[in-house]
Amino acid sequence: MAPQLDGYFKQVDTLSSHFIERLRKAVAIPSISADEERRPDVVRMGAWLADELTALGAQVEQRPLGRQPGKEHLDLPPVVIARYGSDKNKRTILVYGHYDVQPAGKEDGWATEPFDLTIDDKGRMYGRGSTDDKGPVLGWLNAIEAHQKAGVDFPVNLLMCFEGMEEYGSEGLDDFINAEAKKYFADADAVCISDNYWLGTEKPCLTYGLRGCSYYSVELSGPGQDLHSGVFGGTAQEPMTDLVRILGSLVDTDGKIQIPGLAELVAPLTEEEKSLYDNISFTMDNLYESLGSQTSIYPDKENTLMGRWRFPSLSVHGVEGAFSQPGAKTVIPAKVIGKFSIRTVPNMEPEDVDRLVFKYVDEQFKKLGSKNTMKCTLQHSGKWWVASPKHWNFSAAGKAVERVWGVKPDLTREGGSIPVTLTFEQATGKNVLLLPMGSSTDAAHSINEKLDKRNYIEGIKLLGAYLHYVAEEPMTS
Amino acid sequence: MAPQLDGYFKQVDTLSSHFIERLRKAVAIPSISADEERRPDVVRMGAWLADELTALGAQVEQRPLGRQPGKEHLDLPPVVIARYGSDKNKRTILVYGHYDVQPAGKEDGWATEPFDLTIDDKGRMYGRGSTDDKGPVLGWLNAIEAHQKAGVDFPVNLLMCFEGMEEYGSEGLDDFINAEAKKYFADADAVCISDNYWLGTEKPCLTYGLRGCSYYSVELSGPGQDLHSGVFGGTAQEPMTDLVRILGSLVDTDGKIQIPGLAELVAPLTEEEKSLYDNISFTMDNLYESLGSQTSIYPDKENTLMGRWRFPSLSVHGVEGAFSQPGAKTVIPAKVIGKFSIRTVPNMEPEDVDRLVFKYVDEQFKKLGSKNTMKCTLQHSGKWWVASPKHWNFSAAGKAVERVWGVKPDLTREGGSIPVTLTFEQATGKNVLLLPMGSSTDAAHSINEKLDKRNYIEGIKLLGAYLHYVAEEPMTS
Numbered sequence: 001m002a003p004q005l006d007g008y009f010k011q012v013d014t015l016s017s018h019f020i021e022r023l024r025k026a027v028a029i030p031s032i033s034a035d036e037e038r039r040p041d042v043v044r045m046g047a048w049l050a051d052e053l054t055a056l057g058a059q060v061e062q063r064p065l066g067r068q069p070g071k072e073h074l075d076l077p078p079v080v081i082a083r084y085g086s087d088k089n090k091r092t093i094l095v096y097g098h099y100d101v102q103p104a105g106k107e108d109g110w111a112t113e114p115f116d117l118t119i120d121d122k123g124r125m126y127g128r129g130s131t132d133d134k135g136p137v138l139g140w141l142n143a144i145e146a147h148q149k150a151g152v153d154f155p156v157n158l159l160m161c162f163e164g165m166e167e168y169g170s171e172g173l174d175d176f177i178n179a180e181a182k183k184y185f186a187d188a189d190a191v192c193i194s195d196n197y198w199l200g201t202e203k204p205c206l207t208y209g210l211r212g213c214s215y216y217s218v219e220l221s222g223p224g225q226d227l228h229s230g231v232f233g234g235t236a237q238e239p240m241t242d243l244v245r246i247l248g249s250l251v252d253t254d255g256k257i258q259i260p261g262l263a264e265l266v267a268p269l270t271e272e273e274k275s276l277y278d279n280i281s282f283t284m285d286n287l288y289e290s291l292g293s294q295t296s297i298y299p300d301k302e303n304t305l306m307g308r309w310r311f312p313s314l315s316v317h318g319v320e321g322a323f324s325q326p327g328a329k330t331v332i333p334a335k336v337i338g339k340f341s342i343r344t345v346p347n348m349e350p351e352d353v354d355r356l357v358f359k360y361v362d363e364q365f366k367k368l369g370s371k372n373t374m375k376c377t378l379q380h381s382g383k384w385w386v387a388s389p390k391h392w393n394f395s396a397a398g399k400a401v402e403r404v405w406g407v408k409p410d411l412t413r414e415g416g417s418i419p420v421t422l423t424f425e426q427a428t429g430k431n432v433l434l435l436p437m438g439s440s441t442d443a444a445h446s447i448n449e450k451l452d453k454r455n456y457i458e459g460i461k462l463l464g465a466y467l468h469y470v471a472e473e474p475m476t477s
Numbered sequence: 478m479a480p481q482l483d484g485y486f487k488q489v490d491t492l493s494s495h496f497i498e499r500l501r502k503a504v505a506i507p508s509i510s511a512d513e514e515r516r517p518d519v520v521r522m523g524a525w526l527a528d529e530l531t532a533l534g535a536q537v538e539q540r541p542l543g544r545q546p547g548k549e550h551l552d553l554p555p556v557v558i559a560r561y562g563s564d565k566n567k568r569t570i571l572v573y574g575h576y577d578v579q580p581a582g583k584e585d586g587w588a589t590e591p592f593d594l595t596i597d598d599k600g601r602m603y604g605r606g607s608t609d610d611k612g613p614v615l616g617w618l619n620a621i622e623a624h625q626k627a628g629v630d631f632p633v634n635l636l637m638c639f640e641g642m643e644e645y646g647s648e649g650l651d652d653f654i655n656a657e658a659k660k661y662f663a664d665a666d667a668v669c670i671s672d673n674y675w676l677g678t679e680k681p682c683l684t685y686g687l688r689g690c691s692y693y694s695v696e697l698s699g700p701g702q703d704l705h706s707g708v709f710g711g712t713a714q715e716p717m718t719d720l721v722r723i724l725g726s727l728v729d730t731d732g733k734i735q736i737p738g739l740a741e742l743v744a745p746l747t748e749e750e751k752s753l754y755d756n757i758s759f760t761m762d763n764l765y766e767s768l769g770s771q772t773s774i775y776p777d778k779e780n781t782l783m784g785r786w787r788f789p790s791l792s793v794h795g796v797e798g799a800f801s802q803p804g805a806k807t808v809i810p811a812k813v814i815g816k817f818s819i820r821t822v823p824n825m826e827p828e829d830v831d832r833l834v835f836k837y838v839d840e841q842f843k844k845l846g847s848k849n850t851m852k853c854t855l856q857h858s859g860k861w862w863v864a865s866p867k868h869w870n871f872s873a874a875g876k877a878v879e880r881v882w883g884v885k886p887d888l889t890r891e892g893g894s895i896p897v898t899l900t901f902e903q904a905t906g907k908n909v910l911l912l913p914m915g916s917s918t919d920a921a922h923s924i925n926e927k928l929d930k931r932n933y934i935e936g937i938k939l940l941g942a943y944l945h946y947v948a949e950e951p952m953t954s
Contacts (some may be wrong), residue, residue: 234892255712319795
């Protein structure tokens with residue numbers, strides 16, 4: 001039967017100003033993980049979060065992660081882990097979020113002070129970290145507080161894992177999760193991560209898949225040092241000439257990857273899966289708006305969503321070592337490194353992708369007949385992730401969305417990767433759900449990041465409702 | 478008859494320490510024209526040079542060139558012009574040099590302080606500007622002084638034009654030369670520029686040709702802002718994909734330009750010209766040494782020299798707007814600008830080159846069927862230059878080389894451009910000779926720039942001897 005949530009919802013509304021003040025306090029701490037000088041602020045943010053959790057009655061620990069690799073003079077900020085409730089008769093849900101943020105400064109073009117939460121007349125709450133990911137993290141805390149103040153029993157045991165290095169590669173986190181999977185996180189029955197976004201601005205979604213990413217470098221070198229094109233042009237084979245030819249052979253304008261064998265690794269599209277795309281709330285105008293142009297590969301929604309979610313793509317990101325400034329410089333660069341990456345999907349095994357990429361790039365280079373030296377290497381790879389949306393974890397979330405927002409959520413995948421998702425799945429062996437709070441226009445990582453007040457407050461209701469439905473779901477898998 | 482030069486030569490040897498001290502003083506002034514903060518040093522250098530010339534009895538003027546285009550708060554450094562002698566019975570030679578230098582700092586990897594002339598046990602005089610172009614500029618001053626102290630009549634009237642912006646595009650100089658061609662420079666019978674280098678380290682040369690340079694940008698744009706490859710990869714046509722395909726279509730690994738019609742513009746190679754290359758003092762090992770590798774296009778000297786001097790070449794310099802840092806960034810750049818240039822030779826008219834380039838790039842872009850926007854533009858162009866090495870100006874210099882160095886000079890061209898050469902030729906209508914002082918290992922523009930003491934002292938003799946032979950040459954052309 002449907003849980004009684006009215007008292008909880010009402011309390012959330014009553015406390016909404018208080019919850020916004022809590023977000024304001026969090027945004028005011030510039031916890032930029034990429035900036036060495038801001039490391040004390042990241043640590044301060046973790047401590048503030050731990051204090052808030054403690055005040056709410058959670059058992060909290062700040063776990064050190066050691067020194068930062070490559071910057072050994074710096075301590076990594078601690079992981080804040082917490083438990084709220086330990087009733088053996090309740091399900092235990094493990095939630096993840098991060099309390100660090102992307103860099104931001106007024107000089108980047110922000111319309112407001114990025115670390116001063118500013119609410120406009122449309123209820124848009126501007127501030128760095130508002131939507132990524134302080135709003136969602138505080139959502140869990142707010143849900144606990146609203147239950148307490150409404151006198152509603154908290155329906156599950158909540159395990160929390162909040163890190164402070166997400167925007168800088170989640171340094172140290174994988175090892176931590178793996179180490180604690182059968183210890184601190186041992187009770188978890190399922191995992192919920194709120195760190196992504198709706199596909200549009202009106203309809204909530206549950207996310208059950210992410211593409212992986214394999215990132216490559218192609219290094220071309222020849223001369224011992226950069227050369228002057230007047231003196232050496234026409235006498236030396238130029239690494240940059242070879243590199244642009246290789247980069248130009250990888251993919252065509254319509255995104256068709258030219259590497260033989262790669263398409264064959266992709267899971268075939270079934271009729272059932274194909275039929276899912278039609279109902280999803282998304283239009284080409286949504287795409288054009290976010291692109292800022294009409295330069296799409298496909299003219300239709302279905303192919304566009306499949307191109308983003310369930311087919312691989314290849315992007316050329318740039319060239320290191322060549323002339324990259326404005327103006328003109330007549331240099332023949334001695335060593336240039338092209339960067340490209342492939343977004344991967346089921347069932348592309350990263351090792352197979354590497355093998356096919358290396359073979360193809362090698363063949364393209366050999367065709368050039370060059371005396372230069374070519375080296376193609378994998379910089380990093382993260383695997384794709386797909387969960388079963390039929391699991392009770394997803395059913396519960398679906399019902400919560402219907403209760404709070406009055407619509408069935410879209411079941412979506414994403415084109416990008418959130419590596420921690422796969423880590424949690426593999427370490428705990430449990431179903432992982434991505435349950436976003438913010439919308440597609442929130443501009444995470446960009447200037448003028450915001451979270452709509454509506455998404456924040458209804459989002460708090462949603463997180464709480466999700467836990468109630470979780471408690472009622474039959475044990476299916 | 479051969480001029481009596483022994484007294485002059487002896488005096489140069491006697492004064493060699495004094496001349497090295499003069500160079501030391503000049504090098505000590507960090508007259509970096511590209512560095513706004515060093516502008517007062519550039520001005521100081523010009524004033525010092527003017528003072529030295531005045532002390533030698535020359536009539537000197539420091540001519541202002543107005544504000545620096547694009548940096549209107551900065552005055553351009555003055556052109557130092559001077560006249561030494563005005564005997565109507567003598568020939569008048571106009572010489573050019575520059576008193577500004579490339580940037581330099583110990584932190585770039587210099588083994589010594591770049592603005593502290595440091596002489597090693599092999600007589601290599603290290604210091605920024607030693608060879609480019611303070612050594613040669615002072616060569617003319619030293620020649621005057623040695624004549625005075627030796628009591629030898631100065632054989633010509635000398636007009637001097639020394640600028641302070643050569644390393645930053647010679648801002649304002651063309652207009653100045655054109656304006657003064659029929660005024661201050663009106664008497665000039667020929668022009669001599671000492672601002673280039675021997676082909677190797679042992680044999681002097683006279684240079685009678687330079688390639689031109691036409692520098693292009695290809696701009697590809699589509700999305701309104703940079704995109705995340707996870708979210709948009711596979712749905713948007715990527716400007717970088719189009720750009721690398723276009724850049725990859727321009728030239729092949731062996732330097733063959735793929736633009737139809739370009740090769741047809743090149744003056745045919747005559748048997749007479751071809752025969753000249755055989756005697757030139759140059760080996761493939763010289764090339765390999767300066768390349769720092771064996772990645773040459775040709776295996777032989779003749780084709781290599783022709784590839785450098787008398788055939789066009791195309792170099793891809795880099796990409797602006799793409800990811801160019803070390804590491805990995807999953808960006809789809811919204812606007813990328815590829816840079817390439819073509820070194821031009823007789824009889825390629827710059828307008829014809831532009832037309833063929835634009836047409837070809839446009840065709841390549843159309844082939845892609847892209848919705849992105851492409852714009853190919855000329856950034857700048859400078860025309861090639863070829864002089865007649867049979868003119869008395871060259872004969873005189875050839876005899877002076879034989880007298881000072883005991884060998885006939887190589888007659889060379891260069892792959893790079895020295896735009897002022899063509900400006901002087903066109904403005905004055907007179908023969909222009911390039912008479913280098915330094916050798917191929919001097920590392921102008923690089924760290925550890927040097928001028929060999931031998932090249933400096935014998936170079937002073939050479940410049941003086943050249944003026945004596947000029948005075949004796951019959952009026953041929």
